[in-house]
Amino acid sequence: MSASVKAQASVRTLVMEDLRLAWQLTRGSDRREWLRVLLTAVGAALATGFGLAALGIGAVRGNVEFPYLNGLLDEPGVRNGVVAALLLLLVPVLGFLAQCARIGAVHRDRRLASLRLVGATAPQVRRIAALEAGLACLLGSAVAAAVSVPSLLFLWDRPPLWLWAAFAGATLVVPVVAALVSVLALRRVVASPLGWVRRVRPERGASALLTLGAPTLMVGAAAALVLMGGEELSYTAFPLAVLGAVTLTAVGSVAVSGGTAKLMGRWLAARTDNPAVLIAAERLRTDPWAAARTHAAVLLVTVVGVSFLGIRQMLLDDLNGPGRRVDDMAFYTTGINLTGAAVLVALTITLSGLAVGAAESLATRRHGLAAQAAAGVPQAVLGRALLLETALPLAPAMLLAGLGGTAVYLAYGIVAQVSVPLLLPLLFPAMVYASCLLAAATALPLLRRVVQPGELRYA
Amino acid sequence: MSHEVPLLTARALAKTHGRTKALRDATIELRAGEILAVTGTSGSGKSTLLHCLAGIVRPDEGSVVYAGQRLDQLPDKRLSELRRTEFGVVFQFGQLIPELTAIDNVALPLLLAGVGRAEAHKRAGAWMERFGVRGQEEQRPGEMSGGQAQRVSMARALVTGPKIVFADEPTGALDSLASEQVMAAMVHTAREAGIAVLLITHDHQVAAYADREVRLRDGAIEDSVDFEVAQ
Amino acid sequence: MSTRHILLGLLAGGPSHGYDLKRRHDERFPQARPLAYGQVYTTLQRLVRDGLAEIEGTDSAGGPERTRYRSTDEGARELAKWTGEITPPAPFVTNEIFAKVVCAILASTDPAGYLRAQRAAHMERMRQLTAVKTATDADLATVLSADYALSHLDADLRWMTTTAARLTTLTAEVDAA
Numbered sequence: 092m093s094a095s096v097k098a099q100a101s102v103r104t105l106v107m108e109d110l111r112l113a114w115q116l117t118r119g120s121d122r123r124e125w126l127r128v129l130l131t132a133v134g135a136a137l138a139t140g141f142g143l144a145a146l147g148i149g150a151v152r153g154n155v156e157f158p159y160l161n162g163l164l165d166e167p168g169v170r171n172g173v174v175a176a177l178l179l180l181l182v183p184v185l186g187f188l189a190q191c192a193r194i195g196a197v198h199r200d201r202r203l204a205s206l207r208l209v210g211a212t213a214p215q216v217r218r219i220a221a222l223e224a225g226l227a228c229l230l231g232s233a234v235a236a237a238v239s240v241p242s243l244l245f246l247w248d249r250p251p252l253w254l255w256a257a258f259a260g261a262t263l264v265v266p267v268v269a270a271l272v273s274v275l276a277l278r279r280v281v282a283s284p285l286g287w288v289r290r291v292r293p294e295r296g297a298s299a300l301l302t303l304g305a306p307t308l309m310v311g312a313a314a315a316l317v318l319m320g321g322e323e324l325s326y327t328a329f330p331l332a333v334l335g336a337v338t339l340t341a342v343g344s345v346a347v348s349g350g351t352a353k354l355m356g357r358w359l360a361a362r363t364d365n366p367a368v369l370i371a372a373e374r375l376r377t378d379p380w381a382a383a384r385t386h387a388a389v390l391l392v393t394v395v396g397v398s399f400l401g402i403r404q405m406l407l408d409d410l411n412g413p414g415r416r417v418d419d420m421a422f423y424t425t426g427i428n429l430t431g432a433a434v435l436v437a438l439t440i441t442l443s444g445l446a447v448g449a450a451e452s453l454a455t456r457r458h459g460l461a462a463q464a465a466a467g468v469p470q471a472v473l474g475r476a477l478l479l480e481t482a483l484p485l486a487p488a489m490l491l492a493g494l495g496g497t498a499v500y501l502a503y504g505i506v507a508q509v510s511v512p513l514l515l516p517l518l519f520p521a522m523v524y525a526s527c528l529l530a531a532a533t534a535l536p537l538l539r540r541v542v543q544p545g546e547l548r549y550a
Numbered sequence: 551m552s553h554e555v556p557l558l559t560a561r562a563l564a565k566t567h568g569r570t571k572a573l574r575d576a577t578i579e580l581r582a583g584e585i586l587a588v589t590g591t592s593g594s595g596k597s598t599l600l601h602c603l604a605g606i607v608r609p610d611e612g613s614v615v616y617a618g619q620r621l622d623q624l625p626d627k628r629l630s631e632l633r634r635t636e637f638g639v640v641f642q643f644g645q646l647i648p649e650l651t652a653i654d655n656v657a658l659p660l661l662l663a664g665v666g667r668a669e670a671h672k673r674a675g676a677w678m679e680r681f682g683v684r685g686q687e688e689q690r691p692g693e694m695s696g697g698q699a700q701r702v703s704m705a706r707a708l709v710t711g712p713k714i715v716f717a718d719e720p721t722g723a724l725d726s727l728a729s730e731q732v733m734a735a736m737v738h739t740a741r742e743a744g745i746a747v748l749l750i751t752h753d754h755q756v757a758a759y760a761d762r763e764v765r766l767r768d769g770a771i772e773d774s775v776d777f778e779v780a781q
Numbered sequence: 782m783s784t785r786h787i788l789l790g791l792l793a794g795g796p797s798h799g800y801d802l803k804r805r806h807d808e809r810f811p812q813a814r815p816l817a818y819g820q821v822y823t824t825l826q827r828l829v830r831d832g833l834a835e836i837e838g839t840d841s842a843g844g845p846e847r848t849r850y851r852s853t854d855e856g857a858r859e860l861a862k863w864t865g866e867i868t869p870p871a872p873f874v875t876n877e878i879f880a881k882v883v884c885a886i887l888a889s890t891d892p893a894g895y896l897r898a899q900r901a902a903h904m905e906r907m908r909q910l911t912a913v914k915t916a917t918d919a920d921l922a923t924v925l926s927a928d929y930a931l932s933h934l935d936a937d938l939r940w941m942t943t944t945a946a947r948l949t950t951l952t953a954e955v956d957a958a
Binding site: 360362363364365366369370373374376377458459461462463464465466467468469470472544547 | 597601604606607627630631632633634635637638639641644645647648649650651654658659661662666667690706707
């Protein structure tokens with residue numbers, strides 16, 4: 092017994108020691124580390140919040156009288172749809188979290204590698220990295236839980252006991268997963284004390300597809316289970332098909348985004364006379380999957396958004412049409428508006444991720460950019476290159492995502508035998524495209540700061 | 551070659567970074583076609599002096615005059631244009647865009663000036679030839695040795711036909727043989743083309759390539775040696 | 782430096798007479814002090830005396846009579862031994878500059894001024910050597926011997942720079958002693 096107590100104590104001191112080290116390192120580093128912690132916490136809070144809401148709604152059994160949202164949550168079938176939507180919202184949130192992890196990544200990798208260099212063991216560095224990521228996420232999850240629990244008590248007199256257990260579990264899942272992912276991502280840094288200094292980019296194609304595919308499939312499977320659990324199978328076949336189409340189109344769009352980035356980069360780099368286009372094209376050619384990774388969530392949201400807008404209009408036309416008496420119009424409009432709100436939330440999260448990614452890309456390259464500016468390359472050219480890096484590969488992928496979304500709602504239109512709208516749903520990709528450019532443009536003020544001669548001093 | 555005409559004149563420069571005085575009362579002159587070495591220990595203000603002279607930063611006090619223009623008063627846009635056309639800049643590292651091939655890196659200032667790609671490549675190729683890096687055109691900076699990358703950087707600095715090249719520790723990251731080859735190529739080309747070079751270095755062997763040496767200490771000129779007068 | 786061994790080395794290339802040896806020496810070691818003809822002559826005589834070289838014959842083709850020397854087997858062995866021996870890294874460097882600085886402190890003259898002037902002279906010599914080695918017609922032997930001299934002058938200069946920065950402490954130390 093005494094041996095196990097001792098072992099426990101030593102484990103505790105080890106963890107405390109690492110915690111202290113992690114804290115000191117974070118405290119001593121620059122503002123971007125804090126920005127990462129903050130944004131990661133926000134992402135974790137969103138993920139936990141959506142998860143808890145899905146759990147809460149999913150826990151309700153049978154027909155109930157719910158005083159809010161015009162009875163939308165009263166019936167089990169509709170509730171399942173809402174749960175699926177909430178789970179789908181996790182996709183952009185995960186994308187956002189992935190972007191946040193990249194802030195200051197170079198800096199952190201170097202820091203952890205130098206820890207190895209001064210003699211920290213690989214498990215120790217892994218623990219520190221896991222603690223850093225896990226604690227930031229725990230902060231966000233705790234905030235989300237702190238908001239969700241009183242809300243649940245307010246809305247539901249006696250929630251079942253298992254729901255509390257599920258809440259606690261969901262709150263812990265995000266930090267634990269974040270810790271595991273960061274340990275996985277840092278395997279190269281941890282392996283070598285010299286870190287990942289001279290970077291030859293590994294082939295990213297397969298891993299990019301996997302990182303996109305895995306969460307999509309996970310969330311998709313979860314949503315499918317919820318849907319199938321509710322009603323008889325024939326009723327669930329259509330939503331499942333939609334879900335499948337959405338996923339496939341998104342994966343296809345990412346593949347197209349990466350592929351065209353490569354092709355377009357090569358083609359433009361060989362021909363252009365314009366320096367901004369040349370810089371952007373060569374960057375795309377060198378690392379086409381970086382763009383694809385960043386744009387994955389954008390494309391998914393576009394597919395969902397276009398399908399939603401098309402279906403929404405057809406549904407409204409149908410409900411308002413002649414020979415149709417709908418008693419509870421508010422029930423439908425609330426549902427539609429709620430879905431619309433979910434799409435907008437997803438879009439907002441995704442665009443934030445894009446803006447974070449653009450800023451991070453600038454910060455990583457600040458020494459080189461400062462040198463370019465010092466050598467007389469105008470800021471306008473560097474800024475245009477930055478925007479083109481987003482604009483060029485996104486255009487064809489956006490087109491495909493728009494077409495995919497259109498196919499989804501056309502299918503619905505044919506099944507439901509109603510006239511098919513074209514204008515509004517097709518405007519959506521254009522709007523998303525413009526928003527993406529705006530999101531990337533938010534990094535431009537940072538460019539002005541980055542090209543200061545002070546940056547010339549650092550590697 | 552006449553060394554009498556001052557091409558660039560800086561008077562009583564002062565510059566403070568936070569609480570450190572990087573420069574105080576530095577007065578310096580660069581004559582047309584000369585190679586001037588600025589030496590001094592680390593932190594003596596060498597780089598800050600170069601930044602002020604090349605119009606990369608504005609001094610807190612004092613004036614910098616190039617071809618009758620006060621650089622410390624020109625707008626940023628004009629300074630940027632000047633650095634692109636009349637000046638060339640070479641740093642220890644980092645001035646090449648990692649994603650661009652060597653020839654595109656060299657051609658970039660010409661593209662910025664609106665020269666077509668084919669013509670820009672032709673001229674860039676000729677400069678790469680002069681610096682002995684012909685054959686590396688399609689390589690990216692990460693695929694070249696440090697010495698090759700610095701020679702490509704010099705080709706890029708000279709491709710627009712500048713009047714002055716500002717070189718900040720151009721051989722700082724190189725071994726002595728590569729350093730010698732880079733310096734020989736730069737000095738040879740600059741003398742041939744009549745380009746003035748302001749060379750920042752803490753290496754005496756590199757400074758020995760210059761016609762004149764100015765030594766900085768704690769942000770002020772400690773000593774100025776005109777080699778030809780000393781001779 | 783051993784003139785004996787250098788002459789043996791030059792003779793290893795084939796028999797030669799005194800004037801020719803001097804010329805080849807000065808060509809091959811451009812930054813070294815030129816050999817005096819008298820020194821070549823006496824050294825050759827000593828080599829013959831020690832059995833390391835021997836007289837091969839005399840030429841007098843249209844000029845004064847010249848004695849041609851060649852290396853013996855013994856000479857070849859001696860040369861091989863010498864080229865294989867390490868040169869001891871000199872433990873006692875005669876450092877005139879340091880001596881002058883200390884004396885300047887003792888005599889209360891201007892050591893800092895002396896160091897500045899010495900520095901300028903060193904830099905000027907380095908610049909000349911750099912000009913020699915970067916000349917378009919410089920061969921590799923010239924470049925390498927210039928490099929040798931440049932590296933040594935560079936070492937002196939670095940020493941002078943650190944000494945100049947620590948003159949105050951040195952002055953206190955010398956004056957206290």
